[in-house]
Amino acid sequence: MFLNDEEKRIRDGAFGEAPRLALEEQLAVGDFFGATRFVLVSNVHLMGDYEVMGATGTAYLRKIVDSGGRVRVPSTRNAACIEYDFAERLRQSPELVTHEREVRSLLGRLGVATVDTCINYQSVYTPRVNEHVAWGDTGTVAYANSVLGARTNYESGPAAIGAALTGRTPEYGFHLGEHRRANVRCVVEAKLDDVADYGALGAIAGERARGYWNVPAFELRAGNPGPDDLKHLGASLASFGSLAMYHVLGATPEAPDWERANGGRELLDEFVVTREDIEAVYARGTPPDPYIDLVVFTAPQLSLVEMQRLAELFGTRHIHEGSTVLITTNGMMRDAAQRSGVLDPLIATGAIVLQGVCWYIMDPARMRKQFGWTRVCTNSAKLFNIIKAHGYEPVLRRTAECVETAIAGRLP
Amino acid sequence: MSRTIFRCERGLGPAIEAVALVSPYTFSPRYDLDRENGIISRAGHPCYGESIADKILICPGVQGGIAGGWAFLMMRGRGVGFAGLVFGEVNPVMVQGAVAAGIPLMAGVEPEIFDVVQSGQRIRIDPHKLTVEIAETLTS
Numbered sequence: 001m002f003l004n005d006e007e008k009r010i011r012d013g014a015f016g017e018a019p020r021l022a023l024e025e026q027l028a029v030g031d032f033f034g035a036t037r038f039v040l041v042s043n044v045h046l047m048g049d050y051e052v053m054g055a056t057g058t059a060y061l062r063k064i065v066d067s068g069g070r071v072r073v074p075s076t077r078n079a080a081c082i083e084y085d086f087a088e089r090l091r092q093s094p095e096l097v098t099h100e101r102e103v104r105s106l107l108g109r110l111g112v113a114t115v116d117t118c119i120n121y122q123s124v125y126t127p128r129v130n131e132h133v134a135w136g137d138t139g140t141v142a143y144a145n146s147v148l149g150a151r152t153n154y155e156s157g158p159a160a161i162g163a164a165l166t167g168r169t170p171e172y173g174f175h176l177g178e179h180r181r182a183n184v185r186c187v188v189e190a191k192l193d194d195v196a197d198y199g200a201l202g203a204i205a206g207e208r209a210r211g212y213w214n215v216p217a218f219e220l221r222a223g224n225p226g227p228d229d230l231k232h233l234g235a236s237l238a239s240f241g242s243l244a245m246y247h248v249l250g251a252t253p254e255a256p257d258w259e260r261a262n263g264g265r266e267l268l269d270e271f272v273v274t275r276e277d278i279e280a281v282y283a284r285g286t287p288p289d290p291y292i293d294l295v296v297f298t299a300p301q302l303s304l305v306e307m308q309r310l311a312e313l314f315g316t317r318h319i320h321e322g323s324t325v326l327i328t329t330n331g332m333m334r335d336a337a338q339r340s341g342v343l344d345p346l347i348a349t350g351a352i353v354l355q356g357v358c359w360y361i362m363d364p365a366r367m368r369k370q371f372g373w374t375r376v377c378t379n380s381a382k383l384f385n386i387i388k389a390h391g392y393e394p395v396l397r398r399t400a401e402c403v404e405t406a407i408a409g410r411l412p
Numbered sequence: 413m414s415r416t417i418f419r420c421e422r423g424l425g426p427a428i429e430a431v432a433l434v435s436p437y438t439f440s441p442r443y444d445l446d447r448e449n450g451i452i453s454r455a456g457h458p459c460y461g462e463s464i465a466d467k468i469l470i471c472p473g474v475q476g477g478i479a480g481g482w483a484f485l486m487m488r489g490r491g492v493g494f495a496g497l498v499f500g501e502v503n504p505v506m507v508q509g510a511v512a513a514g515i516p517l518m519a520g521v522e523p524e525i526f527d528v529v530q531s532g533q534r535i536r537i538d539p540h541k542l543t544v545e546i547a548e549t550l551t552s
Contacts, residue, residue: 028511029504032424032519052482054447056489060512078478138477156481159508173504210438210475212503242438242475242503389443389454 001030001170002037010166018069022162029159030170038168039175041152043125044075045135046160048107050099051081051361053157058099060158061106064165071111072167075160076125078137079118079301079328079358080104086354091370092363112164116356117330118300121148122227124332129253132175134163138244139300139382141174142234145245147227149253151175154212154244173213174245180254181263182217182247184209190275191222194398195232195306198225199381200281202236204273210241214268217247217261225251228306235300236381285384285395290410292395293373295319295402298328298359299383304336307353311342313403314349320409324371325351328359351406359383365390377405414528416546420498421520423539424507428468428516429547430495432535435459435471436526439499439506441483443475450492459531465492468535470525470544472500480505484513496537498525498544518544 003011011027013020026038050058082092082100104114115124120135121143127133129149135141136155144150153173155163163169173179186205192198205216216237225233225248237243247255255261297310307329319325327346329337334355337343346353360383367373368391377395378384384396397405404412436458437444446453450465464487474480487493497510502519510517516539525544529535534548 025508025511028424029507032422032507032517033504047478047481052479052486054482054486054489056486057482059489060485136478136481153504154478156478156505156508156512158481158485158512159504160481211473211501213501238477240475242477244503386443 017067018064019165022165033172035170035172039132039171041134043133044164047078047136047157049080065109071164075112075164077114080116081361083354083357134169136160138238139235181265182215182261183265183268184216185270187219187272190278196379196398198229198233199236200278202233203240206237206241215245219249239382239385292377294376295406296326296378299380302329319350319406323409325406328354331355418522418525418544420518420542423518425516427538429536430468433467434531438473438475439471440475442479466495468496470498481509484509488513
């Protein structure tokens with residue numbers, strides 16, 4: 001890879017040991033993917049909490065901080081694993097709480113803003129078209145590339161920290177225009193009415209077009225997707241297919257039409273998604289009886305608009321005595337919900353509103369054992385896909401059906 | 413006679429020799445592993461219950477997201493991690509994670525490897541020569 005004068009100085013240790021080592025790791029990754037140079041990034045968003053890092057990851061971070069490492073560009077943290085105000089009520093491990101406090105402190109010393117959100121693009125930093133960033137959390141990457149037209153690869157925890165320390169990342173993958181063109185065409189005949197519908201579409205397309213380098217373009221025959229719909233579509237595509245970018249023709253910035261979205265790239269696949277296909281995704285999780293222990297609205301964290309809708313759907317009703325409802329958002333959205341009169345009515349239903357976390361990284365397997373939960377209903381296709389690994393029986397339903405399930409303690 | 417050497421398209425890290433763990437599924441550290449103990453924990457996985465410690469994973473591709481970046485480092489620290497990784501298709505997370513953990517990774521392996529190499533065989537991977545070689549044939 002070509003190194004400019006500043007990069008040579010970083011490599012030679014002029015800015016300290018932490019950026020020097022980070023650049024070495026970036027060079028290895030860049031060489032692997034055939035990058036010829038670095039590209040400057042304006043923002044870093046990283047995943048770093050004890051649930052994924054463990055003791056070794058924490059020691060890796062501590063070493064960077066103790067050597068004087070400091071971020072060179074504005075950097076933020078993804079959703080975390082501990083909600084301090086509810087850790088005891090949710091019977092989270094005290095050891096995990098202690099370790100997470102240290103990780104949070106270390107990130108603060110590094111200069112990372114612990115905003116603890118997986119919807120940074122809706123509340124903290126919104127890059128423009130063609131802006132290069134280094135973001136972790138797959139859903140944020142899909143949103144940045146697809147909806148905002150910004151440019152990023154999946155940057156895992158250590159790689160994102162490296163980008164924060166050097167202010168750059170190897171130029172390969174979705175930093176290059178050639179990889180951003182659609183090679184899968186999906187005509188959606190089904191009318192999509194809910195974030196869960198868009199998640200179900202992501203499940204279908206993600207499974208069919210699986211692979212990081214594939215880019216589907218959706219042609220919606222009906223539906224007018226908003227930011228929350230697209231956020232659920234991207235999160236689901238990433239979860240089911242490891243996809244990092246998509247287009248919606250006429251709706252996302254690099255896809256005014258199929259010809260320009262495709263840009264002459266060889267077509268890998270072309271298919272139609274019908275209403276029956278969408279319903280078949282919902283049918284995957286239909287249990288033998290209707291009883292539900294837990295209803296969760298998460299993955300990604302909820303925007304203010306999503307919480308407003310939940311408040312409207314619940315009204316003044318209360319959740320079923322034997323049910324639990326969890327809602328996750330970030331601190332900024334929670335404050336906005338408080339100020340706008342949305343939060344208190346939601347809490348009055350009996351729902352638990354968590355901030356700064358995403359439920360699936362809060363050790364849900366431990367909660368299952370602690371509370372005896374088995375069956376979870378959600379409007380998040382991403383959660384529907386992930387949570388099976390933690391021993392749950394997931395059910396995917398549209399938002400209004402999830403609310404009715406919470407009130408009745410059983411599926412409608 | 414079956415082939416004993418398979419080509420890859422890309423690789424990084426040192427050459428090593430270890431026991432193979434062959435999976436027909438795409439790989440995700442979060443979905444597939446008990447990361448505390450280095451065990452395949454995904455229900456229904458053909459390698460369910462097997463230890464990954466000091467083995468070279470061979471699988472056709474990857475799925476899921478960012479967690480893999482920390483997972484290899486975390487498992488190496490606990491002494492339960494992979495010795496090496498051989499993929500068909502790969503995403504940046506696996507490569508970044510392998511670099512951070514200091515373990516060799518190869519990608520673009522010839523698909524015929526899944527017809528020949530079995531879990532339990534010793535194999536040698538050389539990221540510079542871009543080869544995966546069977547070092548010891550199973551006798552049983």
